[in-house]
Amino acid sequence: MRSVLVAALLLALAGAPRAFARTPVSHVDPVDPDTPRSGYRVATEKLEVHKEGDLRVAIRTGVLMPPRGYTPVEVVLQNSGPAPLQALLSLRGHYGQEARVIERSVEVGPRQRVVAWLPVPTAVRGGNLEVRVPGQRRILQTLYMDGSRDEAVLVLGARKDFEADTGLKETEGEHEPLFLARFLEEREAPRELASYVGYPVVLVGDAASIPADVWAVLEAYAISGGRLVLTRPPRDLVERLPLLSESNTRPEVLYGFGVVRRCGDPAACVEAVTSLLREGAEQGPVMPKGPPPSWERGSSLTEGASPLLESARAPVGRFLLLIFAFALAVGPGGLMLARRRGPVAVLVAVPVVSLVTCLALIAWSVLVDGFAVHAARYSLTWLDGARSRAVTLGVAGWYANLSPGEVKLPLSSVLLPPDDQYEVVADLDWTGGLTVTRGFLPPRTYREWGEVSVLPSRARLVVRSDGGALRVQNALGARVEAGWLRRGGAYYRLSGLEDGAEATLDAPVPYGEMSHPVREQLHELSTSLWERLVNGKPGFQTDLSEGDFVVRMGGPGMAPSAAMPVELEAGVHVVRGKVEEVGS
Template sequence: MRSAVLTASVLLCALGGSRAFATSLADEAAPTGYGYRDASGTIETRIHGDLRVSIRTSALKPERGYTPIDVVLQNTGLVPLQVRLTFQGHSNSAPRTSERSVEVPPQRRLVTWLPVPATVQAGSIQVESPGLTSLPLPAHTPVYVERSSGGTVLVLGTLKDFDDTSGVPRVEATGSPLFAVRTVDPRDAPRELSSYVGYSVVMVPGDLASVPADVWAVLESYVLSGGRLVLPQVSSSLTEHLPLFTAEGSRDAVPYGFGRVRLCGAALECGQALNAMLGESIPGPVNPAGAAPRWERSNLLAGGITPLLDHANTPVGRFLLLIFAFVLAVGPGGLMLARRRGPVAVLVAVPLVSVLTCVALVTWSVLVDGFAVHSARYSLTWLDAERSRAVTLGVSAWYANVSSGPVRFPATSALLAPDNADEMLADLDWTNGLTVTHGFLPPRTYREWGEVAVLPSRARLVVRREGGTVRVQNALGARLVQGYVRVGSQSYALPALEDGAEGTLGEPLPAGATPVSQLVSSVGGPSLAEGRLSGGEVNFRAPLPEGGFIARLEGLGPAPSSAVDVELEAGMHLVRGQSEGGRP
């Protein structure tokens, strides 16, 4: 009976039958563990004088990154209001905050977003406005995030659009869905990369023209930095929204920067596309390692991963030697002193030895560690020279004796904490981009951060012919250690060049050589961030096109946190793109 119903559904769709009828049949024939759950959440509205505040009190939690909480502010008064929103998570330790300050014009409605780290399960949002003389209490609104046992899909559109386009039935709360869906009105969608980067898939089921241009810019940054975007098949060209898309007629997932784009036509095909993408076990584009559980006492991180910084490893051997010397001094040494000088000498000598030991430890810490911030940095970067931008996936390790100051990140970037973090690691201010005010680098604490960013860049590799030779200029902004470029259907090894220097290409490589795989494999294994960037290597390993290059650079790298003044212990960065003048 079940197979007969499914066959009837397919025939009806093929004959142009009603989509609603076909969908209802699919609902009846859906097996257990199929379909999706609506996790768009609920909204609570409160009125504070002239300010009407609507907060989404429950929302779908992505796998990593941030859970975007939408807040609708409506000013019914005649004067503008300065409003500050502060989220504080429920934590046993000192709670961290995520906040944003906005101005609400008079007689206007404003939709703003407060990204909250996905590691937080619950908390509360406080609303403050100095322009309101009487703010009723309580001004705290509880907020909870919902987990999903399957994937998480962010839909820019309505549930009706998603149902009509995907053909996936909705499962009630008592069912067992394959994935969860959160819907957002495209006009009110977030304009920051941080609000998208953690979701498994983003889908635009309706008319693409309903999505504003600035939202499309963020969606493209999401795909470029490793996201997955599903769009219905449309007749108009997608290059207006996705300028790097070159396979419009393809039914397969098309690489786009570090991510992929999938076009689908019929409802059943869109559902299959979603299930195929969600069924892939692809790690996040950046996977920084977190601290080991508190009950584990070792120099390793969670999962037995080795830290990227030598400064993070406790000098156990030196400490044991110092402890052994201290025991000898106060033990046998104290006994000998008591026999020769008497008990009074021991009472003076033992505290003196303790003070000298403490002074030695402090001196060693100052001389060896100092007050500088120590860091190791690794990254993968796509260069889009035509549009003067760079797409970067980076991971960095940090350690210092004293805490660092505030660190700023642009709206086209996202700072990612380790997935195993059980609480918020830092205080976040989203007023103008992201500013990490406290907690970015606690004193004497090893910490790793991941970064994804789409930033303006004039970095390039210039290739030109002079007679019978081919010369190359390094304008990538850092020392070029190793690399390859494809010129005239042949691959050449790049010479080691300082930033701004020029060199001559040697003989072409053998015809069967695969320079991209060779370079990525040589530095992309245990030596390139210990596999923390493996999620971004899939598209990065594609063969070089004509004029394409891949290079290994040293230094701080192009990620936004490179602006922090550090003592660099290690820096390794792979960059690929299209050379300037490299085409025949």
């Protein structure tokens, strides 16, 4: 027995160096320092294939969910027949009190293969995905998502290239990974911003292999608050990311509202991903607030946040007063009436009092609340005048007596529900952009939505010399309440300038005498708006460079939903960009 134990001990000691040589470099979990992490883990994806007539459908299930926004679900449609097919993809989630539908219509030409993406809100963790084609039986696939923590990384490229760039290996089942990864083939990656905006980090390996339309979406993801990691930066990086400059060779660059990180060796790439994940785990591009969970009684919104709208609640107190008066009239009042006039008078009086009470409730709703949609809108906008576009992050509070009609947004914009939303609150149609067909704003229900958009815009601030003076013209589309522009190493104050109006600039303030003009305008936003909108945007808060301006405006703002007719209760929008210089 003793000889057996000695032999086992010698074998263990002989194998120890080899085991230590295979041990990968590990990082310490910032939440639990005693739990080391190493490598990465892939979501439990599975490809389900169906065949019906001339149509072959491959649906990828078990895909990795981001911590917020939408999970892009991949559906590959292949038509082997001579006639085009019109397919309708629709998903009904398993969870939630009310069944909601997320759908998209796709045309598949003769002998054509189409990769369609269905962005599904992260509140949906499973459901039934249907594919319907006229004249054919429906295809039904049960779909589930791989729920993750906040460490979700979207990788564009092959797994072997990712491992070569980062030096990471897939972890075994019993080990804790640094993060979870989802891999997409570059040529078939999604073309809509909604498929990317929820992921804290998007990693790109061979940028030269990315198609131009996919790269345009990746650039929009970065400038609108995303964190883009490039393991092999291309030579034409400045052309691909136009806000970069040739002289800026730092590995991490603030890019609009977001961050671009370049890395050249595996250790630097791993550090880039893990550090950006820590920064983006708790803060998305915008953070609207949702209703509190059932166990938080007495709170208006989650974490005790206050609504953005003063008129966000139904007039419960006034309605209770009317109901209490009705109870007195039909209770003690009915008893007194019965004693004086008899039971016949009560039979007449009670319906009359009920009718008067109902009319009073209806009159209050019509005369006081009305039929309009009430909104409070707040946003940050980065104007890229060289490319005639406006990058906007916004959050709005909504309330209405009656639900409005459908809301349509372009593909280069995203409508974001609160992160802590436990069920899908609206029907979504992704055909040609996003259309919210039902549930955007239920009647007498306060709701907040966030918006991320990169849209064409000719909004600008024009400066021209007029003799020895400088004149400025407001072409931003709304009244400028206050602001600053920097020119010639000095600051010029702007105030009270209507849209389309011109004014002569006052005497400049020397650079050393001005504290921080951007933060001065941001401080006009309330504390709750800092958490919803401003936190995690260091690029927007940097000081003005030569030719830059920052202004605070009112009105509906530049987000896509600004076109909706509403009763605007409040509107504060901070806009920065470069002035447009013209001759005198």
